[in-house]
Amino acid sequence: MSKTELYNVHLERIKKAIALEKTDRVPVIPVGNSFCANHLGVSLADFAMNNELAADTMLKSFSSLGDIDGMQQPVFSPYLLSYQWLSKVRIPGIDLPKDVPWQVAEAEMMTVDDYDVIINKGYNTFFKDFLKNRLDNLEEKVNPVFAYTPQAIENCKKEGLVTLSPIVCCIPYEVFCGGRTMVKFMRDLFRLSDKVQAAMDIAMDDIVESTRQVLRAMKPTGAWVGGWRGASEFLSPKVWNRFEWPYFKRMVEVVLEENVIPVLHIDSNWERDLEKFLELPKGKCIFSSDHATNIYKVKEVLGDHMCIMGDVPAALTSLGTPDEVYNYSTKLINEIGPKGFILSSGCDIPFNAKPENVKAMIAAVTDK
Amino acid sequence: MEKINLVDALSELDEDLVVKGVKSQLAENVPAIEILGQLQKGMEKVGKFYEEGEYYLSELIMSADIFSSVADLLKANMAQGAELETHGTIVLGTVKDDIHDIGKNIVATILGCNGYKVVDVGVDVPIEKFVEAVKEHKPQVVGMCCLLTTAFDAMKDTVAAVKAENSAVKILIGGGPCDNNVAKYCSADYYCKTAYDAVTLMEGQCKA
Ligand code: B12
Numbered sequence: 001m002s003k004t005e006l007y008n009v010h011l012e013r014i015k016k017a018i019a020l021e022k023t024d025r026v027p028v029i030p031v032g033n034s035f036c037a038n039h040l041g042v043s044l045a046d047f048a049m050n051n052e053l054a055a056d057t058m059l060k061s062f063s064s065l066g067d068i069d070g071m072q073q074p075v076f077s078p079y080l081l082s083y084q085w086l087s088k089v090r091i092p093g094i095d096l097p098k099d100v101p102w103q104v105a106e107a108e109m110m111t112v113d114d115y116d117v118i119i120n121k122g123y124n125t126f127f128k129d130f131l132k133n134r135l136d137n138l139e140e141k142v143n144p145v146f147a148y149t150p151q152a153i154e155n156c157k158k159e160g161l162v163t164l165s166p167i168v169c170c171i172p173y174e175v176f177c178g179g180r181t182m183v184k185f186m187r188d189l190f191r192l193s194d195k196v197q198a199a200m201d202i203a204m205d206d207i208v209e210s211t212r213q214v215l216r217a218m219k220p221t222g223a224w225v226g227g228w229r230g231a232s233e234f235l236s237p238k239v240w241n242r243f244e245w246p247y248f249k250r251m252v253e254v255v256l257e258e259n260v261i262p263v264l265h266i267d268s269n270w271e272r273d274l275e276k277f278l279e280l281p282k283g284k285c286i287f288s289s290d291h292a293t294n295i296y297k298v299k300e301v302l303g304d305h306m307c308i309m310g311d312v313p314a315a316l317t318s319l320g321t322p323d324e325v326y327n328y329s330t331k332l333i334n335e336i337g338p339k340g341f342i343l344s345s346g347c348d349i350p351f352n353a354k355p356e357n358v359k360a361m362i363a364a365v366t367d368k
Numbered sequence: 369m370e371k372i373n374l375v376d377a378l379s380e381l382d383e384d385l386v387v388k389g390v391k392s393q394l395a396e397n398v399p400a401i402e403i404l405g406q407l408q409k410g411m412e413k414v415g416k417f418y419e420e421g422e423y424y425l426s427e428l429i430m431s432a433d434i435f436s437s438v439a440d441l442l443k444a445n446m447a448q449g450a451e452l453e454t455h456g457t458i459v460l461g462t463v464k465d466d467i468h469d470i471g472k473n474i475v476a477t478i479l480g481c482n483g484y485k486v487v488d489v490g491v492d493v494p495i496e497k498f499v500e501a502v503k504e505h506k507p508q509v510v511g512m513c514c515l516l517t518t519a520f521d522a523m524k525d526t527v528a529a530v531k532a533e534n535s536a537v538k539i540l541i542g543g544g545p546c547d548n549n550v551a552k553y554c555s556a557d558y559y560c561k562t563a564y565d566a567v568t569l570m571e572g573q574c575k576a
Contacts, residue, residue: 234425
């Protein structure tokens with residue numbers, strides 16, 4: 001089979017899983033970054049600073065561990081974390097020893113007054129200024145990553161691999177929470193609720209518009225719509241229904257309108273609100289959880305409605321044995337799948353996962 | 369003027385009312401320690417709401433915030449040396465290499481409100497610092513918070529060092545990716561899924 005044919009087989013399999021149709025086997029699409037560097041002995045300092053090296057390392061690492069259908073993300077740079085969460089990131093080789101994973105340094109980078117700036121001057125103006133003046137010209141650091149993404153996708157394709165979700169969409173809750181810090185932001189939600197909402201509404205329109213432009217220019221297969229600090233487990237229903245869900249839902253709809261597959265990247269525990277996801281169209285999205293939400297509960301509530309992806313836990317790939325990982329993965333394939341299921345790790349495969357464990361995860365779908 | 373019910377005001381997160389209530393009781397010369405007792409009851413009620421699934425992290429953070437801002441007001445009025453009686457002591461910290469502190473702070477607040485003395489040693493805590501704190505404060509329990517798989521080994525080493533210093537002390541671990549297997553891996557005594565598990569376990573440990 002040529003690589004192009006192989007690519008088409010992979011893509012077809014993924015699309016069928018999303019449409020909740022029968023597939024010849026469950027697709028497997030890993031995601032991880034620092035793990036790949038550790039696996040191939042690339043120093044984290046080099047991986048963090050060299051986009052091409054990072055992309056090549058991820059492709060080589062994952063494709064050497066078994067017959068995967070694709071990767072969730074083709075590029076990585078710690079500066080992307082900075083960009084998503086309006087936070088500084090400590091970089092190995094610069095702020096940290098060479099082989100210590102990068103870290104988001106949560107600090108109050110955005111002030112209460114910034115809500116007014118957003119309301120009065122618009123989000124784009126605020127954001128541009130923030131990147132330039134408070135995040136040390138961050139655009140200069142992230143633009144090369146964005147520019148390299150199409151090439152990285154092409155490189156995966158040449159190996160027959162689908163890049164599932166090269167773009168990450170964040171709603172205002174996540175961005176503000178990152179910039180304000182989680183604790184301060186949660187207080188804002190009580191003490192300044194109307195102002196926060198007004199700023200969110202304005203930010204949302206700007207974010208939606210720029211998301212559409214990026215999706216139109218790049219035409220990716222899918223995009224992450226991420227939920228991290230907006231998880232149900234952190235917020236009472238009243239707060240969640242006001243500040244999280246309406247924006248999250250709208251973002252998913254925008255991605256769909258652009259003919260891109262929304263990959264709902266759901267971290268922490270969202271069990272309480274799973275039924276809300278029934279409001280999203282059937283057979284069009286992927287619900288990708290990180291093991292904090294009980295995946296059996298997800299199956300029970302959303303199994304007939306949405307493809308599920310996950311959720312081999314980080315603690316298992318780092319501490320467990322290949323047999324344990326294999327058995328866990330097989331159980332998922334049989335009980336969450338085989339229809340409407342994609343096997344993956346719960347969120348990122350961690351830095352210190354054992355390569356033989358990742359191999360065992362992939363083998364669980366390909367073993368006959 | 370009708371007396372403001374501090375227990376309800378705090379448990380309903382009505383900050384203005386709490387501040388007003390505290391101020392008026394201080395003006396009426398109610399001892400600070402007694403007011404603090406009412407506030408602690410309010411926090412216990414918040415804890416109940418949390419356990420019952422009515423309140424979430426957002427409300428815990430908000431209530432802890434109101435509590436600590438009025439506690440500052442009270443401390444200024446507290447008689448020198450007056451301290452609330454405690455049922456037992458815990459040394460609590462986030463293990464080396466890990467800087468997540470939200471969960472740890474909540475555990476500290478909840479245990480504090482339930483009448484335990486909490487020695488908070490902070491985040492990214494070197495092994496020696498845990499050991500020193502155990503030597504100095506002679507706690508019944510040590511709590512370790514860890515949210516990173518890459519810090520599991522640091523936690524394991526910390527457990528070993530603390531046990532070497534004092535083999536009788538019980539060690540609880542908690543935080544996002546931990547579970548019973550991680551507790552076993554680190555040779556900790558118990559895994560706690562929530563901060564309230566710590567209250568239950570502390571009760572057991574401190575009765576003896
Ligand atoms: C907020 C957050 C951050 C904030 C932390 C802010 C702060 N001041 O703490 C910031 C942005 C700084 C951060 C940084 C990082 N984070 Co972080 N973070 C989170 C997040 C979203 C929430 C954690 C949290 O506060 N939860 C709320 C509290 C209340 O929950 P909790 O800590 O579990 O505590 C409760 C219980 O577990 C229990 N408990 C906890 N500890 C203890 C201890 C005892 C003794 C007891 C009895 C009970 C108990 O009681 C608490 C209340 O019930 C989690 C996601 C998640 N699912 O946990 C990721 C998460 C923990 N982070 C993660 C990662 C990878 C990181 C970074 C490495 C990311 C990066 N590359 O920059 C850095 C690490 C920096 C470092 N060296 O520590 C991963 C860890 C996964 C892994 N493989 O190890 C997670 C799981 C996200 C994910 N799914 O990938 N993070």
